[in-house]
Amino acid sequence: MKIKFFLNKRKVELDVEPDKKVLYILKDLSVNSVRKGCDEEGKCGNCAILLDGKLVNSCMLIAPQIDGKNVTTVEGLSENGQLDGIQKAFIEAGVVQCGYCTPAQILAAKSLIDKVKKPTKEQIADAFEGVLCRCTGYKQIYNVFEILKGKSAKSFEKEYKKDYRVVGKLTPKIDAEQFVKADDAFVEDYVPKDALHLYILRSPHAHAEVVSIDTSEAEKMEGVEYILTHKNSPKVFYTQAGQSYPEPSPYDQQVISKKVRHIGDRVAAVAATSLEIAKAAAKKIKVKYKVLKPVFTIEDASREGAPIIHNRDTSIDPLQVGADPKRNIVCRNSGGIGDVGKGLKEADATVDGFYSTPFIQHTPLEPHTAYGYMKNGRLVIHTSVQTPFHVRRILAHILNLPENKIRIIKEKVGGGFGAKQDCGIEDIVGTIVYQSGKPVYYRMTRKEEFTVRTRPAMFMKIKAGAKKNGKITALSVETKADVGAYGPHALTVPMNGCSKTLPLFTCENMSYKVTSYYTNNVVSGAYQGYGVPQTNFAVQMTLGKLAKKLGMKYEDLILKNIVKKGYRLEILKQLGEGREGLAQKLSSCGLEECIKKGLKIYRTWRNKTSGANGEVVQGKGMAIMMQGSGIPGLDSANAVMKMISDGTFMLYIGGADLGTGEDTVAAKIAAEELGVSQDNIAVTSADTDTTPFDKGSYASSGTFFTGSAAYKAAKSMKERIIKATAKILGVKPSRVKIFPGGKVGTASRKLSFKELAMITQSGSGCGQLITSGAFTTQVSPIPYAAHFCQVSVNRRTGMVKVDKYYAVTDCGIPINPALARGQVYGAVLKTIGHTFYEALEFGKTGKCLNDNFTNYPIPGIKDVPEFFEVDFVEVKDPITPYVGKSIGELSCDGASACIGLAINDATGIWLDSWPFRPDRVLKELEKQKS
Amino acid sequence: MRFLKIEKLSDLKTVREKVTFLAGGTDIYPLLSDGFLENEIFCDISGIENLKKISIGKKEIKIGALVTFSRIRQNSVLSHYAGALVKAAGEVGSPQIRNRATIGGNVATASPSGDSIPALFVLKARIKTNKRTIPVEDFFMGVKKTVLAKNEIITEIILPKNKMFSDFVKVGPRKALAISKVSVALAVKKKNNIAEEVLIAFGAVAPTVVRARKAEQFLTGKIFSKDNISKAAEIAKGEISPIDDFRSTGKYRRSVAGVLVARILEKAI
Ligand SMILES: Cc1cc2nc3c(=O)[nH]c(=O)nc-3n(C[C@@H](O)[C@@H](O)[C@H](O)COP(=O)(O)OP(=O)(O)OC[C@H]3O[C@@H](n4cnc5c(N)ncnc54)[C@H](O)[C@@H]3O)c2cc1C
């Protein structure tokens, strides 16, 4: 049918199928801003547009419904390249993180502001409730409206580090403009029309063998260009885990294997000229399965005679990590310091507890996407990934290619949270591109996201004992993890849970034991926090019980036992990642300061009773936490810096910004060191051809590792600048100084950076100034935090509401305060979702029952606590001059325990498994009554 | 898949084949991408201006089938006479959904968790179609089943213009975009703190809306005392038997249903 409409005031006339969704009509018109965050369910709202000024989802509209109407998208907001006020306010408020949801949020703001000039908080929440964001925690959206009222960000956002000019100061995220305008950014924005589309046929059985597979009918279909099955799949075993080599994860996977081990495991992949054709062809593939008995629980997996999920005679473990595949054990590890038995005997009070946490999905709003092609005999993949260099290595291994025949380019990532810390789809995309020689695009559906990567289900037994005076004498953690069908991160996730909880305490008798099991459940892996949110929940709840038993306040017990600066963390020697770890003396520790700062506010909160018959009771809780800043002795990062001819700089880092602001952090650090402003540094990152090696973005390493590499490159650039200038001026280098604003020289004779660049790069100069920074370390600074909350529990409905939440963090220096704060808001709100309702549910056959946003809800703006504040304590750490510690993962570690202890404070019940659903709360309350 | 569009109600007479009406599309579009509706013939009714009116008469209020929840929510007159419906409208989906979703579509879909439906029950609505007018009580046959015949179209929802207190509450896992675990609509007419008439309806606990008739009877003619309220709530929750699913247990839904009834009744005092 013919339709006419106005797209951003320009008339468009089209002849389209009447059932064509407006989302696709706009995509075909190269409108990037309509982002598809769900399977067109109307739930994510990231595809929103304004239709005659009203906010609607473009996946919920078809062609005839825009006929004759006005369609507005963010592409139409900036005129002549000038940003609109709302776009500017979004940047200034620091509420742009990965940027995937940003266009829809901006339109939500516009639809509101066009109606109401000074909206109330309620009106703002109302307007934004249909746009999901997984990064920001929504809180800073309210600041956007303050800025629109004329306030400056400085009036509500603090700056840090008085003596610095760029670090600790409010500066825009360097790629924010790209996102608010919806310029090309994500893989999906770069895919040419001729790319083949990939559809993956997935197993309907949890455990089966493919007896035969017949693709002949599918191959005959017009438009089908390549089909991959186990028959023509590479036979190489590998792990998808994006970890430094040799990985502490078993090589237990093939691109497509003859055996399927979970519902959703790959059976075949069809590449065709359209997704519809690929799908239709996949339906014609005839597969005969020999269905095997599945196992869905650790009990069943470890039973005598249980079905064996991995017959790993053929596979290899690069690191021997206690695997026993015949008994479905992926890996094991144990160790400790002192003697826990003795510690328990010495204790005046002991408690033990058993805690469990479910499979949880990351739900980045942008799903996994990759686009690959062959160019000049080389395999090139544009992808949304956290670990491009590991992906290159893994692919080289799978395809038996030299690494220099492969190029991985990380495009902007619309949220990762660990889901993309793997070679999760590049393995299959790369294989098909390489074997077929054709360009291939693959984008996972929301439903598929739920089957390929989750957080493992963990079961934790904790024992603790303390003296009457509160001194903890023993603490032990025993974790069993159900990692599902394959073993990426199977050892390190539960191990990390121990290595980031036990070292919080000065206790001398501590032990841990972890065992991970294969089951036929969904595959698990890395997830922001990496085992710590779960284990810390278990440990802190146990200590909460211990405090009660001792008749102490929780905060007093904690304050008595925490580590301080200078303390030697002996336990870390035991807790390596599949090898010997490194004991570390604490070079800084802001934990006590965080607690004390938080307590000042926490102590002013009064618990009240309200509602009919006093049905609503309040309670308070707190939790402490730590994380790492990368993995010392194991990971590394590199940076290269060039001065270009006008005296500005190019900074090349291998680090993979996933929307959290790593590129900005690196630029700020380099700018600080060189005495220039942030926009003098342009960053190119995470392209295996053009940037140097970096482990990738995981283990909270972005700021410390990648930032330190940038720092070293900048420092070396500074030295080069001084040397070159000294030579030009004919003075000793010791007399030359760099002056702020891009000048260098002596007190009497100065060159601008531009002059210097022109001289050095001229035929008679010393050549372009190029430096590099390589960063490895044996120690890494540990970030700490204390979180505090107050909750209301409705005794009649079991519903719990978080009224107040206060997070105080020692991240060293908040290099970019607004972004750092946004990281905390986002992480906390996500964890509130995990605590209350996020959990994958499975039917009897192992099928996931809630693999969509309709049935797997994630927090929206209305779930933000009324009082939600984030503060920092500034802590100097000699390891890291102005590089700072990590923050993103750390902030996921506290909410569950904090809330669990608050619920106990309010009602006396103990909740020991997530999610704290109202029916469970009510059940516990009833148990308590009887 | 085929598309027709009609601009006037009378054009419907010219349509011979069985069609699926397309109003806001919020229930239909999610099915489109799953390919469930490949063989359907759609009849786009979204352009029929006549069905987009809200008219407040002397005795009746008429809400056109194509009126969106955004408009219901913002209508200040409706909030006097149909508090439960206005409240329910505000609970539907999100702004983007409310800007498209129509009341006619919500009724026609007949989902157990359709939020407007319990409200329409307690407001004693009648569903007017191009053929007849049906009391809401007689309209629903089961999950996604109604008495609508082939190509019968809902034209209006008619509410008696009563100044009654009415309210709607729903419980879901999170605040926005939640599918109801359980919802309650309630309307009360009282004189000197005595209940002259009480209507209680539950959504999302059974294939169709369940009226708590015993509780209604119990309370009618009685004083609004705390005691009577909690007794009525207790009786009401005994009138439903919701099932377990992965979202919640039946037992939980039932006890929350009781609490919600009590909560609204307490507001009515
Ligand atoms: C993300 C999301 C969230 C939602 N949240 C909620 C919620 O919280 N509460 C809730 O109750 N609902 C919710 N819904 C569903 C709600 O949007 C629909 O039930 C809506 O009211 C249907 O109206 P529509 O105009 O979009 O109908 P359509 O999708 O156009 O049609 C729905 C059905 O009704 C028929 N139909 C439509 N109009 C008529 C008519 N006049 N006469 C006869 N038949 C007709 C159609 O043929 C079709 O079978 C949600 C939907 C989405 C996508």
Ligand code: FES
């Ligand atoms: S893609 Fe439209 S709402 Fe998610």
Ligand code: FES
């Ligand atoms: S910034 Fe909102 S989803 Fe990433």
